[in-house]
Amino acid sequence: MTTSAPHGYASRHRAAVGQRGRLCAGIDPHTELLEQWGLPVSAAGLAQFADICVEALAPVAAVIKPQVAFFEVFGAAGFTVLERVIRDCRQAGALVLADAKRGDIGTTMAAYASAWLDDGAPLCADAVTISPYLGFEALRPALDAASAAQRCAFVLARTSNPDGAEIQLADAGGRAVGQTIVDAATAENADGSGSVGLVVGATRAHGLDLASLQGPILAPGLGAQGATPEDLPEVFAGADTRWLVPASSRGVLRAGPDVTALRDAFTHTRDAVEKSLG
């Protein structure tokens, strides 16, 4: 396989994490967190939660990952807040990874790709999570849209939850299904664009060969799901950890609603990640 120098999303991503570090800040406005922060469980409470997160995290995080489900709960009003979060985080210099986990076929997948990756779409982000379990090639509209727009499609390979094993570790002709996803993503990135990322949980021995990916690896599971910064070198031995994007949501968000405390929790974890990965 021939490879070429990083460009497109790869360059944007590497510049952002070079300046701000690799930790991704998840914005997951759970009901429990809204209550813990003393906010109403309503669209108004969601908006206040989101504003605090943007103020604390957008100036310091390279990548911010709003979990779309927690906005969707509030319908149109929630999506209005999400549009603002995406816009404000991007204006503050963070890359926004919309955690939507979309996956469908044909024209429907093309519509999802447009919704999250097309310039001018109300929810346009820098990247989106997508699920390949209707077939990797079914994701083609999102892969092409990401590549054309210097954005990134993060494909689920080996998720952080224990239930993922039954599908992701199933044998697919001598390779695990998850490894077939890694290999397909690797082939997409041979042009150096880094427009196809992977999602590989930080919580377990994933058993994947990630060495040739040349694209970002989102690693959720730090904090609330039990993974620590110190686990990362072993879990991702063999991967190019310059591309690693460990993520924490509740582990950082529990420090809110005070903006300074929230930012400090983020930078403390980020510094621990950088120290651990070297």
Ligand SMILES: O=C(O)c1cc(=O)[nH]c(=O)n1[C@@H]1O[C@H](COP(=O)(O)O)[C@@H](O)[C@H]1O
């Ligand atoms: O794609 C994701 O971000 C994701 C993949 C995965 O394998 N596991 C996982 O937890 N996530 C997401 O990462 C976030 C984890 O949140 P915390 O457990 O609070 O850090 C949630 O938004 C999950 O949906």
